[in-house]
Structure formats: C-alpha cells, structure tokens
C-alpha cells in the first residue's frame with residue numbers, strides 16, 4: 001500500500017517546497033535582471049497562468065490516478081506499455097537535474113557557513129569575484145558541499161512521505177516565507193530602493209519586441225514551477241481523492257510566483273540602492289549580493305539568513321527530485337526505501353562530478369564554448385523540461401478520453417474545464433513546440 005499525505009496542507013506545503021527553490025531566488029533574479037525586469041515579469045506571469053498552471057493540474061491528475069510512482073502512473077494513464085518509457089525518461093531527467101542542481105545548492109551551503117563564520121566577509125569589496133572563483137575552482141571543495149546537501153536530502157527521503165518529506169516541509173516552508181518577507185522589508189527601507197522596485201514592477205514596453213524574452217520567460221516558468229520532471233506526478237501519487245486538484249494547483253502556482261516576486265523585492269532594491277548591476281548573470285546571488293550586504297548596516301547578519309534561505313529552498317526541491325527516482329525504484333523493483341535512497345544519492349553524486357568540477361579541474365573542457373554545468377543547465381531548462389511538459393500535454397490532451405481527463409483533474413464539463421483542456425490540447429503544445437524548435441535553431 002502506497003503511503004499518502006497526512007493532511008491537505010502538508011501536501012500543499014511539500015508541493016510548494018518542490019516548486020520554490022534556487023529557481024525563485026538565484027535564477028529568477030538573474031534572468032529577470034538580464035531580460036528587462038518588469039517586462040520579463042509580465043511575460044512570465046502570463047506563461048505561468050496559461051501554460052504552467054494547466055500542466056501542474058495535468059501532472060497531478062496523472063499521478064493521483066496512478067496512485068503509485070511515475071512509471072506506473074504513465075503506464076496507467078497511457079493505457080499501454082509504451083508510455084511507461086516516458087516515465088523512465090522523466091526519472092532520468094530528474095536525476096540529471098539533481099546532479100547539477102545539488103552542485104549549486106552546495107555553493108549555497110558553503111556560503112551560509114562562510115557567512116556565519118565571517119570567512120565570507122574577509123575578502124571585502126572588489127575581491128568577491130575572487131572568493132567565488134577561488135571556491136568553485138577548488139579541486140574537491142564543491143564536491144564536498146554537494147555531497148553534504150545530498151546526504152541531508154537522502155536522510156529526509158529515506159524517512160518516507162509523512163515522516164520525512166511532509167514533516168520537513170511543514171517546518172521549513174512557513175519559515176522560508178517569513179524570512180523572504182523580512183528580507184524584502186529590509187531591502188525596501190534602504191534609501192534609493194525605489195529604483196529597484198521600478199525595475200522589477202514597471203515594464204519598459206519596448207523590450208516586448210525581443211524574441212529572446214519569450215524563450216527566457218517560458219524556460220523560467222517551467223524551471224521555477226518544477227514542471228516536466230514528474231515531480232507533480234510523483235507527489236500526486238500520494239494524494240487522496242478528497243483534495244480538489246485545480247484549487248491545490250492554483251495555490252502552488254500562486255505561492256511559487258509570489259515567492260519569486262518577494263525574493264525579487266529583497267534582491268533588486270538592495271542591488272539598485274548600492275549601484276550594482278542587475279544583469280550580472282548567475283553571479284548575482286553569489287558575487288554581487290554578498291558585496292552589497294557588506295556595505296549595509298546589519299548586512300553581516302542578513303548574509304547568513306539569506307544563504308540559509310537559499311540552501312533550505314534548494315533542499316526542499318532536491319527532495320522532490322530524489323523522490324521521483326526513489327518512488328520508482330521502491331514500487332517497481334520492490335526494494336526498501338531507505339536502501340534505495342542511498343543508492344540513488346550515490347548515483348547522483350557520481351553523475352554530478354563533471355558539474356561540480358566544471359569550473360575547476362575540468363575548466364578547460366568546454367562544450368559550445370561554455371563550462372559543463374552551464375551546458376547542462378541550459379539543456380535542462382530549454383529542452384528537457386519543455387519536452388517533458390509537451391509529453392504530458394499530449395498524453396492528457398490527446399491520449400486520454402476527454403471525459404476521463406476532466407474527471408481525473410476534478411473538473412466538471414463547464415467552461416473552466418474546457419479552458420483547461422484547450423490549454424493542454426492546443427495552447428501548451430504549440431507554444432512549447434515553437435520554443436523547442438527555436439532553441440534547437442530550427443525556426
């Protein structure tokens with residue numbers, strides 16, 4: 001008998017925990033920074049509502065019907081064996097994401113410890129770039145911190161659904177919500193913070209003409225929600241029939257988006273108040289932000305809090321990715337959860353070695369002119385996740401019979417249900433296909 005969530009709120013918080021992660025803080029801040037702030041935010045919101053939310057509903061409905069793991073759920077939903085392969089592909093994808101995601105999560109833990117011990121503040125000012133580079137260029141250190149956070153995730157997943165995953169999210173997610181709100185209030189009271197708020201919330205309409213904006217916004221919507229990797233299929237597998245899926249999915253999508261906006265309100269006002277560059281790229285959270293913190297009154301106290309937030313948010317997402325694979329191995333192969341969890345942590349560590357060392361020993365190894373980690377990150381958000389979303393849309397929209405698809409997702413045959421199905425059948429696949437073809441350079 002497969003375990004179920006203890007409470008609806010436990011399920012919602014665990015699912016928000018999966019969605020809220022490095023994507024909302026580290027990635028949202030720099031992608032919004034590079035793509036014009038307010039303009040990016042509007043485009044991103046439209047994609048979340050029209051494509052992201054319908055797909056979250058679709059994933060959850062496949063999962064709940066299967067009431068087991070991803071591979072089983074795809075088998076049941078597809079009513080034929082070949083859809084099982086899609087399930088396995090997603091398990092592989094989840095492990096691939098985890099392998100490099102845990103590397104960046106490891107950086108966050110390293111920075112948390114450095115900020116606590118004061119180590120981080122020593123290389124003041126200009127030298128921050130050197131601190132970051134010095135750390136990621138080290139032969140072993142990145143691997144060590146990555147292993148640490150992977151082991152913590154392993155302990156939690158080995159504990160099971162109610163006692164492991166649900167319990168940690170019940171504690172961490174409200175706490176992280178409070179922390180990010182507190183940080184935003186702090187940033188907004190800085191003199192000169194208004195420019196940061198305007199940057200994030202006031203659109204510069206001319207930027208809508210840039211095609212790269214749409215690619216970036218869709219990729220971010222997928223990554224931030226955590227779509228296309230069967231995380232919602234897996235968490236939906238533990239969901240009881242009494243929880244209405246559309247309402248739960250809307251809460252999760254709203255929570256994830258709100259979290260990103262509040263995190264933006266914590267980061268951009270501080271960046272602008274001190275004249276930093278909002279388009280600093282992936283280095284924004286690890287180089288520009290610590291530099292800014294040091295110049296603020298109380299910044300050395302805010303520092304550890306910020307990096308705790310980053311590490312803990314990453315942890316709750318890592319748990320969900322790990323669970324995708326652990327659930328399949330336990331249910332399909334009949335293995336014990338607490339043993340499987342460790343085997344998979346080991347596999348992810350090995351898979352992650354090239355990413356962890358991609359700025360150090362392997363810095364010379366470049367694909368398409370970029371370090372390995374950057375390549376995997378781009379391949380995942382621009383290709384693997386959208387492809388996963390496309391397959392889910394085809395399965396729910398075209399393979400499953402209309403009335404069953406609606407019933408599985410708790411929709412009646414009203415305009416709301418038809419709108420959802422229209423997005424799943426037409427809007428989502430076409431948008432994703434266009435963006436996929438473009439990212440492959442075909443269009």
Ligand code: PHE
Pocket residue numbers: 018019020021022023024097222223224225226227229231317320321
């Ligand atoms: N949504 C997570 C984040 O924002 C990342 C993630 C991607 C989690 C894909 C699960 C699946 O950091």
